[in-house]
Amino acid sequence: MIKSLLIIFTFLTLGDLVSFLLKIPIPGNVIGMMLLTTALSRGWVRLEDVKPAADVLVQNMAFLFVPPGVGLMLYFDLIAKEWIPIVCAYFLSTVAVLVVVGWVTQKMERS
Structure with a gap:
Protein backbone atom coordinates (compact mmCIF):
# COMPACT_ATOMS: atom_id res chain seq x y z
CA MET A 1 0.00 0.00 0.00
CA PHE A 65 -15.98 15.61 -3.13
CA VAL A 66 -17.25 16.89 0.23
CA PRO A 67 -14.76 19.80 0.65
CA PRO A 68 -15.45 21.29 -2.81
CA GLY A 69 -19.18 20.86 -2.23
CA VAL A 70 -18.97 22.71 1.09
CA GLY A 71 -16.83 25.39 -0.52
CA LEU A 72 -19.46 25.83 -3.21
CA MET A 73 -21.95 26.86 -0.53
CA LEU A 74 -19.96 30.07 -0.04
CA TYR A 75 -20.98 31.16 -3.53
CA PHE A 76 -24.75 30.51 -3.47
CA ASP A 77 -25.49 34.23 -3.87
CA LEU A 78 -23.28 34.47 -6.95
CA ILE A 79 -24.73 31.26 -8.39
CA ALA A 80 -28.26 32.58 -7.82
CA LYS A 81 -27.42 35.78 -9.75
CA GLU A 82 -25.56 34.04 -12.57
CA TRP A 83 -27.47 30.77 -12.94
CA ILE A 84 -28.47 31.31 -16.57
CA PRO A 85 -24.88 31.66 -17.90
CA ILE A 86 -23.79 28.77 -15.69
CA VAL A 87 -26.50 26.45 -17.01
CA CYS A 88 -25.86 27.55 -20.62
CA ALA A 89 -22.12 26.96 -20.24
CA TYR A 90 -22.80 23.57 -18.68
CA PHE A 91 -25.04 22.40 -21.52
CA LEU A 92 -22.89 23.90 -24.31
CA SER A 93 -19.71 22.36 -22.91
CA THR A 94 -21.45 18.99 -22.53
CA VAL A 95 -22.62 19.09 -26.16
CA ALA A 96 -19.15 20.18 -27.30
CA VAL A 97 -17.50 17.29 -25.46
CA LEU A 98 -19.98 14.78 -26.91
CA VAL A 99 -19.44 16.10 -30.44
CA VAL A 100 -15.65 16.07 -30.17
CA VAL A 101 -15.53 12.59 -28.60
CA GLY A 102 -17.89 11.26 -31.27
CA TRP A 103 -15.83 12.85 -34.05
CA VAL A 104 -12.53 11.52 -32.67
CA THR A 105 -14.05 8.05 -32.18
CA GLN A 106 -15.25 7.98 -35.79
CA LYS A 107 -11.83 9.10 -37.04
CA MET A 108 -10.09 6.43 -34.97
CA GLU A 109 -12.47 3.67 -36.15
CA ARG A 110 -11.80 4.57 -39.80
CA SER A 111 -8.04 4.37 -39.32
Missing part, protein backbone atom coordinates in the same frame (compact mmCIF):
# COMPACT_ATOMS: atom_id res chain seq x y z
CA ILE A 2 2.80 2.41 0.86
CA LYS A 3 4.57 1.64 -2.42
CA SER A 4 1.43 2.27 -4.46
CA LEU A 5 0.75 5.57 -2.66
CA LEU A 6 4.35 6.58 -3.21
CA ILE A 7 4.03 5.94 -6.96
CA ILE A 8 0.76 7.88 -7.23
CA PHE A 9 2.08 10.84 -5.23
CA THR A 10 5.34 10.82 -7.20
CA PHE A 11 3.39 11.27 -10.43
CA LEU A 12 1.26 13.95 -8.78
CA THR A 13 4.41 15.80 -7.77
CA LEU A 14 5.92 15.38 -11.25
CA GLY A 15 2.76 16.81 -12.78
CA ASP A 16 2.84 19.80 -10.44
CA LEU A 17 6.50 20.34 -11.29
CA VAL A 18 5.88 20.18 -15.04
CA SER A 19 2.94 22.58 -14.75
CA PHE A 20 4.98 25.01 -12.67
CA LEU A 21 8.15 24.90 -14.79
CA LEU A 22 6.45 25.11 -18.16
CA LYS A 23 3.90 27.67 -16.93
CA ILE A 24 1.08 25.93 -18.76
CA PRO A 25 -2.57 26.43 -17.74
CA ILE A 26 -3.17 22.73 -17.09
CA PRO A 27 -3.40 21.69 -13.43
CA GLY A 28 -0.49 19.63 -12.18
CA ASN A 29 -2.72 16.82 -10.97
CA VAL A 30 -4.10 16.38 -14.49
CA ILE A 31 -0.60 16.28 -15.96
CA GLY A 32 0.47 13.83 -13.25
CA MET A 33 -2.39 11.46 -14.01
CA MET A 34 -1.60 11.70 -17.74
CA LEU A 35 2.01 10.80 -16.94
CA LEU A 36 0.85 7.90 -14.77
CA THR A 37 -1.50 6.67 -17.51
CA THR A 38 1.35 6.84 -20.01
CA ALA A 39 3.68 4.98 -17.65
CA LEU A 40 1.06 2.28 -17.09
CA SER A 41 0.30 1.85 -20.80
CA ARG A 42 3.99 1.70 -21.70
CA GLY A 43 4.72 -0.84 -18.99
CA TRP A 44 7.08 1.43 -17.04
CA VAL A 45 4.83 1.01 -14.01
CA ARG A 46 2.94 -2.20 -13.35
CA LEU A 47 -0.77 -2.02 -12.57
CA GLU A 48 -0.26 -4.31 -9.59
CA ASP A 49 2.06 -1.69 -8.08
CA VAL A 50 -0.59 1.06 -7.98
CA LYS A 51 -3.77 -1.01 -7.61
CA PRO A 52 -3.95 -1.15 -3.76
CA ALA A 53 -3.91 2.64 -3.30
CA ALA A 54 -6.05 3.24 -6.39
CA ASP A 55 -8.72 0.87 -5.07
CA VAL A 56 -8.83 2.66 -1.71
CA LEU A 57 -9.04 6.07 -3.38
CA VAL A 58 -11.84 4.97 -5.72
CA GLN A 59 -13.81 3.37 -2.88
CA ASN A 60 -13.64 6.62 -0.90
CA MET A 61 -14.11 9.01 -3.82
CA ALA A 62 -17.41 10.36 -2.46
CA PHE A 63 -15.63 11.71 0.61
CA LEU A 64 -13.15 13.54 -1.61
Whole structure:
Protein backbone atom coordinates (compact mmCIF):
# COMPACT_ATOMS: atom_id res chain seq x y z
CA MET A 1 0.00 0.00 0.00
CA ILE A 2 2.80 2.41 0.86
CA LYS A 3 4.57 1.64 -2.42
CA SER A 4 1.43 2.27 -4.46
CA LEU A 5 0.75 5.57 -2.66
CA LEU A 6 4.35 6.58 -3.21
CA ILE A 7 4.03 5.94 -6.96
CA ILE A 8 0.76 7.88 -7.23
CA PHE A 9 2.08 10.84 -5.23
CA THR A 10 5.34 10.82 -7.20
CA PHE A 11 3.39 11.27 -10.43
CA LEU A 12 1.26 13.95 -8.78
CA THR A 13 4.41 15.80 -7.77
CA LEU A 14 5.92 15.38 -11.25
CA GLY A 15 2.76 16.81 -12.78
CA ASP A 16 2.84 19.80 -10.44
CA LEU A 17 6.50 20.34 -11.29
CA VAL A 18 5.88 20.18 -15.04
CA SER A 19 2.94 22.58 -14.75
CA PHE A 20 4.98 25.01 -12.67
CA LEU A 21 8.15 24.90 -14.79
CA LEU A 22 6.45 25.11 -18.16
CA LYS A 23 3.90 27.67 -16.93
CA ILE A 24 1.08 25.93 -18.76
CA PRO A 25 -2.57 26.43 -17.74
CA ILE A 26 -3.17 22.73 -17.09
CA PRO A 27 -3.40 21.69 -13.43
CA GLY A 28 -0.49 19.63 -12.18
CA ASN A 29 -2.72 16.82 -10.97
CA VAL A 30 -4.10 16.38 -14.49
CA ILE A 31 -0.60 16.28 -15.96
CA GLY A 32 0.47 13.83 -13.25
CA MET A 33 -2.39 11.46 -14.01
CA MET A 34 -1.60 11.70 -17.74
CA LEU A 35 2.01 10.80 -16.94
CA LEU A 36 0.85 7.90 -14.77
CA THR A 37 -1.50 6.67 -17.51
CA THR A 38 1.35 6.84 -20.01
CA ALA A 39 3.68 4.98 -17.65
CA LEU A 40 1.06 2.28 -17.09
CA SER A 41 0.30 1.85 -20.80
CA ARG A 42 3.99 1.70 -21.70
CA GLY A 43 4.72 -0.84 -18.99
CA TRP A 44 7.08 1.43 -17.04
CA VAL A 45 4.83 1.01 -14.01
CA ARG A 46 2.94 -2.20 -13.35
CA LEU A 47 -0.77 -2.02 -12.57
CA GLU A 48 -0.26 -4.31 -9.59
CA ASP A 49 2.06 -1.69 -8.08
CA VAL A 50 -0.59 1.06 -7.98
CA LYS A 51 -3.77 -1.01 -7.61
CA PRO A 52 -3.95 -1.15 -3.76
CA ALA A 53 -3.91 2.64 -3.30
CA ALA A 54 -6.05 3.24 -6.39
CA ASP A 55 -8.72 0.87 -5.07
CA VAL A 56 -8.83 2.66 -1.71
CA LEU A 57 -9.04 6.07 -3.38
CA VAL A 58 -11.84 4.97 -5.72
CA GLN A 59 -13.81 3.37 -2.88
CA ASN A 60 -13.64 6.62 -0.90
CA MET A 61 -14.11 9.01 -3.82
CA ALA A 62 -17.41 10.36 -2.46
CA PHE A 63 -15.63 11.71 0.61
CA LEU A 64 -13.15 13.54 -1.61
CA PHE A 65 -15.98 15.61 -3.13
CA VAL A 66 -17.25 16.89 0.23
CA PRO A 67 -14.76 19.80 0.65
CA PRO A 68 -15.45 21.29 -2.81
CA GLY A 69 -19.18 20.86 -2.23
CA VAL A 70 -18.97 22.71 1.09
CA GLY A 71 -16.83 25.39 -0.52
CA LEU A 72 -19.46 25.83 -3.21
CA MET A 73 -21.95 26.86 -0.53
CA LEU A 74 -19.96 30.07 -0.04
CA TYR A 75 -20.98 31.16 -3.53
CA PHE A 76 -24.75 30.51 -3.47
CA ASP A 77 -25.49 34.23 -3.87
CA LEU A 78 -23.28 34.47 -6.95
CA ILE A 79 -24.73 31.26 -8.39
CA ALA A 80 -28.26 32.58 -7.82
CA LYS A 81 -27.42 35.78 -9.75
CA GLU A 82 -25.56 34.04 -12.57
CA TRP A 83 -27.47 30.77 -12.94
CA ILE A 84 -28.47 31.31 -16.57
CA PRO A 85 -24.88 31.66 -17.90
CA ILE A 86 -23.79 28.77 -15.69
CA VAL A 87 -26.50 26.45 -17.01
CA CYS A 88 -25.86 27.55 -20.62
CA ALA A 89 -22.12 26.96 -20.24
CA TYR A 90 -22.80 23.57 -18.68
CA PHE A 91 -25.04 22.40 -21.52
CA LEU A 92 -22.89 23.90 -24.31
CA SER A 93 -19.71 22.36 -22.91
CA THR A 94 -21.45 18.99 -22.53
CA VAL A 95 -22.62 19.09 -26.16
CA ALA A 96 -19.15 20.18 -27.30
CA VAL A 97 -17.50 17.29 -25.46
CA LEU A 98 -19.98 14.78 -26.91
CA VAL A 99 -19.44 16.10 -30.44
CA VAL A 100 -15.65 16.07 -30.17
CA VAL A 101 -15.53 12.59 -28.60
CA GLY A 102 -17.89 11.26 -31.27
CA TRP A 103 -15.83 12.85 -34.05
CA VAL A 104 -12.53 11.52 -32.67
CA THR A 105 -14.05 8.05 -32.18
CA GLN A 106 -15.25 7.98 -35.79
CA LYS A 107 -11.83 9.10 -37.04
CA MET A 108 -10.09 6.43 -34.97
CA GLU A 109 -12.47 3.67 -36.15
CA ARG A 110 -11.80 4.57 -39.80
CA SER A 111 -8.04 4.37 -39.32
